[in-house]
Amino acid sequence: MTESRAVVLLSGGLDSATTLAIARNEGYLCYALSVFYGQRHDAELDAADKIASALGAHEHRVVGADLGSLGGSALTDPEIAVPEQRTEGIPVTYVPARNTVLLALALAWSEVVHASHIFVGVNAVDYSGYPDCRPAFIDAFEQLAAVATRAGVEGMPLRIHAPLIDMTKGQIIKTGTQLGVDYAQTVSCYQADSHGRACGRCESCALRRNGFSDAGLPDPTRYQ
Amino acid sequence: MTESRAVVLLSGGLDSATTLAIARNEGYLCYALSVFYGQRHDAELDAADKIASALGAHEHRVVGADLGSLGGSALTDPEIAVPEQRTEGIPVTYVPARNTVLLALALAWSEVVHASHIFVGVNAVDYSGYPDCRPAFIDAFEQLAAVATRAGVEGMPLRIHAPLIDMTKGQIIKTGTQLGVDYAQTVSCYQADSHGRACGRCESCALRRNGFSDAGLPDPTRYQ
Numbered sequence: 001m002t003e004s005r006a007v008v009l010l011s012g013g014l015d016s017a018t019t020l021a022i023a024r025n026e027g028y029l030c031y032a033l034s035v036f037y038g039q040r041h042d043a044e045l046d047a048a049d050k051i052a053s054a055l056g057a058h059e060h061r062v063v064g065a066d067l068g069s070l071g072g073s074a075l076t077d078p079e080i081a082v083p084e085q086r087t088e089g090i091p092v093t094y095v096p097a098r099n100t101v102l103l104a105l106a107l108a109w110s111e112v113v114h115a116s117h118i119f120v121g122v123n124a125v126d127y128s129g130y131p132d133c134r135p136a137f138i139d140a141f142e143q144l145a146a147v148a149t150r151a152g153v154e155g156m157p158l159r160i161h162a163p164l165i166d167m168t169k170g171q172i173i174k175t176g177t178q179l180g181v182d183y184a185q186t187v188s189c190y191q192a193d194s195h196g197r198a199c200g201r202c203e204s205c206a207l208r209r210n211g212f213s214d215a216g217l218p219d220p221t222r223y224q
Numbered sequence: 225m226t227e228s229r230a231v232v233l234l235s236g237g238l239d240s241a242t243t244l245a246i247a248r249n250e251g252y253l254c255y256a257l258s259v260f261y262g263q264r265h266d267a268e269l270d271a272a273d274k275i276a277s278a279l280g281a282h283e284h285r286v287v288g289a290d291l292g293s294l295g296g297s298a299l300t301d302p303e304i305a306v307p308e309q310r311t312e313g314i315p316v317t318y319v320p321a322r323n324t325v326l327l328a329l330a331l332a333w334s335e336v337v338h339a340s341h342i343f344v345g346v347n348a349v350d351y352s353g354y355p356d357c358r359p360a361f362i363d364a365f366e367q368l369a370a371v372a373t374r375a376g377v378e379g380m381p382l383r384i385h386a387p388l389i390d391m392t393k394g395q396i397i398k399t400g401t402q403l404g405v406d407y408a409q410t411v412s413c414y415q416a417d418s419h420g421r422a423c424g425r426c427e428s429c430a431l432r433r434n435g436f437s438d439a440g441l442p443d444p445t446r447y448q
Contacts, residue, residue: 061293064288065289066287066289067287069285095332096335096374097373100328100331100332104324107321108291108294109294112294131374132372132373137371140371143367143368148323150320
């Protein structure tokens with residue numbers, strides 16, 4: 001039996017590392033895809049490379065997509081400050097259409113390598129109000145993929161897996177720890193320094209710290 | 225009354241130039257978006273800039289998206305020859321998930337500039353078997369946009385307009401000519417030279433030439 005192929009979106013953060021570990025544990029041959037879209041926290045990409053290797057990805061690619069130049073988010077626009085506490089509604093760290101662009105690139109690579117599965121580490125629990133982290137978004141993208149691609153037209157629809165979507169950060173960390181993820185390698189901070197060390201103050205840092213606390217596990221994060 | 229804003233995907237080819245002319249004629253304030261995805265025919269992008277200006281786009285942006293590095297198409301991979309005649313099924317000039325990626329980037333910009341409309345020049349008549357040029361694909365993307373974005377979540381869905389989808393190449397050329405498109409500025413050839421001059425032999429050149437013939441108009445294309 002040939003291994004099923006999966007493209008796994010790998011940002012270098014905690015969630016996507018766990019997602020790759022889950023996909024590997026389920027037996028997929030994994031094509032890890034990182035997208036540089038102008039994010040401030042590009043230390044994530046160095047982390048992604050180490051994680052892909054540590055978790056046994058078959059291949060790791062980094063591709064560029066110039067979302068940053070379109071603006072509109074604290075994560076890509078130096079003029080917009082990264083907030084240090086949770087705000088109401090959709091926060092300024094939301095990158096317009098980011099997950100749509102990331103999944104579109106994953107879809108492109110899945111066509112090239114003949115993968116019928118895409119894994120993405122979106123999460124609707126700690127999702128901070130991002131519209132493109134909800135189950136309705138994942139379902140809609142799966143519907144799109146069925147009509148967008150050569151494989152879809154030829155009757156081999158693509159499945160989008162979002163294994164973390166209903167998990168708390170604590171559950172994600174417990175799962176990944178059982179599967180051998182070294183979270184010291186991952187970078188979650190919205191404003192990590194060039195060595196991948198976290199600020200310890202932004203919303204992403206707070207969520208991550210609470211996650212380790214909830215999981216009852218020591219926090220291996222490297223702080224500035 | 226404020227003008228409605230629209231992001232218009234503008235490749236620099238005949239179809240997208242006509243689409244921009246239609247959007248302007250319908251009264252939209254147009255944000256023209258060109259995507260450099262590693263296509264061989266990058267003379268199109270120079271053409272796009274001239275066309276955006278000639279047709280009165282409010283702004284023109286070029287963004288990169290590294291589809292070419294993912295391979296899988298004669299349009300981005302120098303190892304795959306551009307065919308000179310129509311083949312059965314989906315041809316090798318199909319770029320995996322191209323229109324999904326282009327629309328995803330248009331969606332991102334539409335969020336940033338608060339546009340509720342996206343125009344794309346896809347065409348299902350002369351569509352050469354590309355899956356992502358069909359009405360089902362456009363409908364699925366519109367469904368996706370409704371759940372993917374801040375505006376969608378806040379009850380202001382985005383509309384995807386594909387005004388050329390049912391038109392023949394001849395009808396497209398007649399329409400654009402009436403709206404003042406200067407087709408000498410547009411580049412359709414899959415392997416245009418660096419001056420934007422067409423090969424005259426590829427499938428795209430053949431479709432274009434037949435279009436002018438069907439429209440009963442002189443072909444202003446600059447050939448090599």
